Amino acid sequence: MIPVECYFALSALLFFIGVYGFVTRRNLIAMLISVELVLNAVDINFAAINRLLYPNGMEGMFMTLFVIGVAAAESAVAIAIIINVYRKFKSDSVDAIQNMKG
Amino acid sequence: MFSYTIFIMLLPLLSFIVLGLAGMKMQHKVAGLIGTCSLGIVTILSYLCAFQYFGMDRVDGVYQTFVPYNFTWLPLGNLHFDLGILLDPISVMMLIVISTVSLMVHIYSFGYMHGEKGFQRYYAFLSLFTMSMLGLVLATNIFQMYMFWELVGVSSYLLIGFYYPLKPAIAASKKAFIVTRFADMFFLIGILTFGYFVDSFSFSFAGDIVMGQGTTPFIEGNIAKAVAAGGFIIPTALVLMFIGGAGKSAMFPLHIWLPDAMEGPTPVSALIHAATMVVAGVFQIARMFPLWIQYAPEAMSIVVWVGVLTAFYAAAVACAQSDIKRVLAFSTISQIAFMMVALGVSLPGHHGAMMDNHAQLGYMAGMFHLFTHAMFKACLFLGAGCIIHAVHSNEMALMGGLRKYMPVTHITFLISCLAIAGIPLFSGFSSKDEIITACMQYSPVVGWIMTGIAAMTAFYMFRLYYGIFWGTENKEAHEHHTPHEAPLTMTIPLIVLCVITVGVGIYSTLGGFLGWGGSFGSYVSAAGTDYTIHFDTQIALTSTVIAILSICLATYIYKGESQPIADRLYATFPKLHRAAYKRFYQDEIWQYVTHRIIFRCVSTPIAWFDRHIVDGSFNFMAWGANEAGESIRSWQSGDVRQYAVWFLTGTVALTLILLCI
Amino acid sequence: MANTVMFIILAVFILGSALMCVTTTRIMRAATFMLFVLFGVAGIYFLLDYTFLGAAQISVYAGGVTMIYVFAIQLVSKRTLQGLEERVKSSKMIAGGLAALAGLVVVTLILLKTGFYTQEIANVEVPMKEIGMALVGSEKYQYVLPFEFISVFLLACIIGGLVVARKEDKA
Numbered sequence: 001m002i003p004v005e006c007y008f009a010l011s012a013l014l015f016f017i018g019v020y021g022f023v024t025r026r027n028l029i030a031m032l033i034s035v036e037l038v039l040n041a042v043d044i045n046f047a048a049i050n051r052l053l054y055p056n057g058m059e060g061m062f063m064t065l066f067v068i069g070v071a072a073a074e075s076a077v078a079i080a081i082i083i084n085v086y087r088k089f090k091s092d093s094v095d096a097i098q099n100m101k102g
Numbered sequence: 103m104f105s106y107t108i109f110i111m112l113l114p115l116l117s118f119i120v121l122g123l124a125g126m127k128m129q130h131k132v133a134g135l136i137g138t139c140s141l142g143i144v145t146i147l148s149y150l151c152a153f154q155y156f157g158m159d160r161v162d163g164v165y166q167t168f169v170p171y172n173f174t175w176l177p178l179g180n181l182h183f184d185l186g187i188l189l190d191p192i193s194v195m196m197l198i199v200i201s202t203v204s205l206m207v208h209i210y211s212f213g214y215m216h217g218e219k220g221f222q223r224y225y226a227f228l229s230l231f232t233m234s235m236l237g238l239v240l241a242t243n244i245f246q247m248y249m250f251w252e253l254v255g256v257s258s259y260l261l262i263g264f265y266y267p268l269k270p271a272i273a274a275s276k277k278a279f280i281v282t283r284f285a286d287m288f289f290l291i292g293i294l295t296f297g298y299f300v301d302s303f304s305f306s307f308a309g310d311i312v313m314g315q316g317t318t319p320f321i322e323g324n325i326a327k328a329v330a331a332g333g334f335i336i337p338t339a340l341v342l343m344f345i346g347g348a349g350k351s352a353m354f355p356l357h358i359w360l361p362d363a364m365e366g367p368t369p370v371s372a373l374i375h376a377a378t379m380v381v382a383g384v385f386q387i388a389r390m391f392p393l394w395i396q397y398a399p400e401a402m403s404i405v406v407w408v409g410v411l412t413a414f415y416a417a418a419v420a421c422a423q424s425d426i427k428r429v430l431a432f433s434t435i436s437q438i439a440f441m442m443v444a445l446g447v448s449l450p451g452h453h454g455a456m457m458d459n460h461a462q463l464g465y466m467a468g469m470f471h472l473f474t475h476a477m478f479k480a481c482l483f484l485g486a487g488c489i490i491h492a493v494h495s496n497e498m499a500l501m502g503g504l505r506k507y508m509p510v511t512h513i514t515f516l517i518s519c520l521a522i523a524g525i526p527l528f529s530g531f532s533s534k535d536e537i538i539t540a541c542m543q544y545s546p547v548v549g550w551i552m553t554g555i556a557a558m559t560a561f562y563m564f565r566l567y568y569g570i571f572w573g574t575e576n577k578e579a580h581e582h583h584t585p586h587e588a589p590l591t592m593t594i595p596l597i598v599l600c601v602i603t604v605g606v607g608i609y610s611t612l613g614g615f616l617g618w619g620g621s622f623g624s625y626v627s628a629a630g631t632d633y634t635i636h637f638d639t640q641i642a643l644t645s646t647v648i649a650i651l652s653i654c655l656a657t658y659i660y661k662g663e664s665q666p667i668a669d670r671l672y673a674t675f676p677k678l679h680r681a682a683y684k685r686f687y688q689d690e691i692w693q694y695v696t697h698r699i700i701f702r703c704v705s706t707p708i709a710w711f712d713r714h715i716v717d718g719s720f721n722f723m724a725w726g727a728n729e730a731g732e733s734i735r736s737w738q739s740g741d742v743r744q745y746a747v748w749f750l751t752g753t754v755a756l757t758l759i760l761l762c763i
Numbered sequence: 764m765a766n767t768v769m770f771i772i773l774a775v776f777i778l779g780s781a782l783m784c785v786t787t788t789r790i791m792r793a794a795t796f797m798l799f800v801l802f803g804v805a806g807i808y809f810l811l812d813y814t815f816l817g818a819a820q821i822s823v824y825a826g827g828v829t830m831i832y833v834f835a836i837q838l839v840s841k842r843t844l845q846g847l848e849e850r851v852k853s854s855k856m857i858a859g860g861l862a863a864l865a866g867l868v869v870v871t872l873i874l875l876k877t878g879f880y881t882q883e884i885a886n887v888e889v890p891m892k893e894i895g896m897a898l899v900g901s902e903k904y905q906y907v908l909p910f911e912f913i914s915v916f917l918l919a920c921i922i923g924g925l926v927v928a929r930k931e932d933k934a
Contacts, residue, residue, distance in 0.1 A: 001766065001881070001884075002766055002767060002770050002810075003881065004879050004881055005874060005875075005879065006770065006774075007807075008874050009871075009874070010774050010777065010778070010807075012867060012870045012871065012874065013778055013867070014777060014778065014781055014800075015870075016863040016864075016866055016867045016870075017778070017781045017782060017785055017863075018781070018785070019746075019750060019859075019862070019863045019866065020785055020859050020860060020863040021784065021785030022743070022746055023743050023746050023747050023750075023855070023858070023859030023862065023863070024743070024785065024855055024856050024859045024860075025743075025785070027790055027840060028839070029790060029793075029794075029832065029835055029836055029839060029840060030785075030790055030793050031742075031743075032832070033784065033793050033794065033797045033832065034784075034785055036797060036801075036828065037781055037784065037785075037797070037800060040800065040801065040804045040824075043804065043820075044804060044807055047807070047808060047811055047813055047816060048811065051811045051812065051813065051884070052811075052881050052882070052884070053879060053880070053881065053882065054882075055882055055884045057904075058889065058893070058894070058897055059904075061813055061815075061816055061889070061894075062897070062898070062906050062909070064813075064816055065816065065819060066909055066913055068819060068820060068823050068824055069823070069913050069916075069917065070913065070916070071824070071828070072823055072824070072827055072828050072831075072917075073916060073917050073920035073921075074920070075828050075831055075832070076831060076920055076921065076924045077920050077923055077924050077927070079831055079832075079834075079835040079924070079928075080923070080924035080925070080927040080928035081927055081928075082835065082839060083835070083838060083839060083927075083928045084927055084928060086838075086839045092839045092840045094741070094742055094743060095741070097740070097742075098739070098740030098741065099740065100738065100740045101738060101739055101740030743855065743859070747858055747859060747862045750862045750863070750866055751862055751865070753866075754862075754865050754866050754869050757869055757873075758869060761873070
């Protein structure tokens with residue numbers, strides 16, 4: 001059996017790769033893609049813990065299921081917002097939306 | 103039992119609020135009626151209270167002190183500020199004086215202020231003043247008296263500055279307020295000293311007071327403790343308080359505001375600056391009289407000599423004034439000085455009794471003179487108002503020969519002049535005679551000086567009288583506009599006040615010579631016991647003769663159509679006349695002191711400190727806040743990614759902290 | 764043994780695709796690499812005997828969400844599609860890298876310090892009947908409420924997305 005720490009390590013690495021991508025990328029869609037990576041990392045974590053530490057319950061699996069559903073919905077709304085932003089600012093770069101600059 | 107006395111205080115306050123807030127929307131007549139009616143009710147209540155109070159039986163031969171209302175307003179440990187009503191002989195007497203004169207002034211103002219802009223404001227302020235003065239005399243403790251003292255000062259300021267579009271009125275009101283405020287600083291220090299050492303502010307020195315239901319009892323002042331702390335403490339506190347009273351009562355050198363206060367309307371001068379407010383200082387000493395007699399008899403000599411100096415100074419200046427209201431103002435100063443001297447010459451009693459006939463006489467005489475002076479001085483001022491109304495000017499040079507045109511004013515003015523000169527059968531004789539008797543008992547020097555000043559009083563008052571009603575007529579002015587008698591609303595108060603003067607005068611003169619009881623001394627005296635007035639025939643005769651001589655001198659100099667002697671005197675002593683006319687340069691001295699010395703040496707450094715250091719520190723703090731804000735402005739970059747980095751960093755840091763704890 | 768090998772292959776695949784995903788300058792390639800990551804994660808689920816989950820992952824995520832992203836890229840990043848490359852500021856890279864590294868270090872530390880008690884399990888997948896019953900059952904520990912909620916939530920998101928993204932009528 002694969003020790004549970006390996007799954008955790010994988011999930012952590014994937015999580016922080018996603019974070020790095022979110023912070024670094026300028027394109028709005030690329031930032032969203034990085035967010036998807038983060039969500040997937042979390043899903044792996046849930047599934048692994050459920051399977052390997054608490055095999056009698058199913059909470060982890062259902063959590064993952066619902067996270068997949070929510071992530072899909074959230075992507076849809078985020079894309080809609082980005083389309084609106086593109087219409088207003090005529091740009092897909094996050095530097096364009098700096099109206100809140102102090 | 104005296105529970106209705108609260109209305110004596112509340113009604114003028116209510117009238118002030120109503121007239122102040124809604125007066126501008128009312129017609130003049132309605133506002134005046136509201137003010138006058140509320141004051142009429144107050145007068146009725148005051149008379150009822152006096153009737154009831156003096157009609158009660160004495161206890162141990164002394165009228166009891168009643169406190170129907172007294173509630174703690176601000177408790178501060180042992181000391182507490184109370185508000186309440188105290189009824190004892192002098193406060194009830196003052197109630198009568200204040201309400202009577204105020205009612206007369208209210209009625210008179212209907213005619214005098216007819217058509218003036220701000221009529222309603224005037225009546226509102228009159229109500230405010232009446233309430234403040236009533237509160238002052240009904241005070242149960244010295245702090246309440248101080249509070250109403252300041253309120254009276256405010257009302258005076260508002261009323262002197264009534265014609266505020268005119269610059270002289272503004273200057274006069276400011277001067278009055280600043281000078282009295284300066285004096286009140288000493289008053290406050292005196293109160294605080296007194297309160298600190300005696301541990302109480304109340305007036306219950308003897309402790310024998312009948313408290314009403316639901317009132318707060320006084321904490322008995324520990325006068326013995328104050329005395330033990332140092333023999334000079336109580337006299338110092340009392341003298342400081344006297345300085346405050348000297349400011350309000352226009353004693354030398356703090357008298358400078360009173361002549362200028364004549365810029366206000368004449369009824370105001372009658373009410374405030376003749377009858378009521380300016381006697382507040384005298385009233386204060388009368389109120390604290392047991393303390394003065396028992397613990398500070400030597401300090402009384404300060405009161406005496408300040409009074410003597412003021413009386414002489416004011417009489418000298420009054421002889422040279424040409425504005426009728428200024429003459430009356432200086433006459434007021436002089437007469438109040440008489441009252442102060444009367445209080446000051448009271449000595450502690452001999453053999454055991456703290457207050458026997460010696461102390462009794464001065465106190466009683468001072469209070470009696472307060473009463474009579476209020477009546478005839480108000481009559482004089484109101485008469486002057488009628489004259490000004492007819493001639494449209496204050497200067498004596500424009501008057502003359504008015505007796506043909508204004509008979510009622512003429513007669514009432516003459517009666518009041520006879521009263522102030524001290525002719526028997528008029529009230530001024532009795533009170534002034536008693537004062538001079540008391541002075542003679544204290545020291546013959548003071549007695550003869552006061553007699554001399556009484557002679558000067560008679561002289562300048564009749565100079566004024568002849569200057570207005572006899573002498574050459576101002577024919578050119580009379581062709582344009584014939585002076586006419588004042589309307590009824592203005593002459594009726596004159597008549598009423600004269601009736602009181604003559605009535606009191608006849609009764610007290612005859613009673614004093616024939617030894618009748620039931621005169622003023624029966625009601626108001628220092629020890630509270632019955633004090634029947636007896637006239638010392640020798641002194642009475644001397645003062646009457648001197649008064650008649652002065653009147654004859656004035657008649658001789660001023661009655662005729664031209665005044666050759668006066669002109670020759672003027673030519674011989676021009677500098678003296680000029681100095682007297684300019685009030686012996688007192689105002690200039692004060693200006694010099696304040697501008698050169700105080701402003702330059704004290705105010706300017708303080709102003710520099712305030713502007714640079716106090717303001718500077720606040721500006722520096724603001725600058726610092728601004729700089730701090732600017733420096734962290736870059737954190738708001740509008741860049742989502744930077745926010746995400748900080749968010750992440752924060753989370754990591756928080757996790758670390760939570761791990762380590 | 765087979766599990767370990769499979770796991771290593773999948774791990775390398777996932778991490779490699781993720782790294783390429785965040786560092787590539789062309790947006791379409793990023794989307795493709797994301798697709799690979801999603802497939803890899805599905806593989807992990809299969810490895811964990813969660814066949815239903817893996818199927819859901821492939822159908823919803825790899826199928827639906829990736830399509831959404833591709834359409835979005837077509838709508839928004841036209842110029843970028845045509846080969847325009849994105850330049851990344853180096854300061855941002857360093858800052859981001861440091862932050863991510865810090866986070867990684869902290870998480871790893873916690874990981875290593877915690878002791879996990881692995882339980883012995885049978886290599887058998889969760890039966891479908893159980894999943895079904897749990898999904899729509901209303902007793903304790905059953906998931907009908909989240910199920911209903913998520914359906915309403917999806918409806919709301921669709922409507923919201925439509926409202927936000929519709930063309931404004933020029934009145």
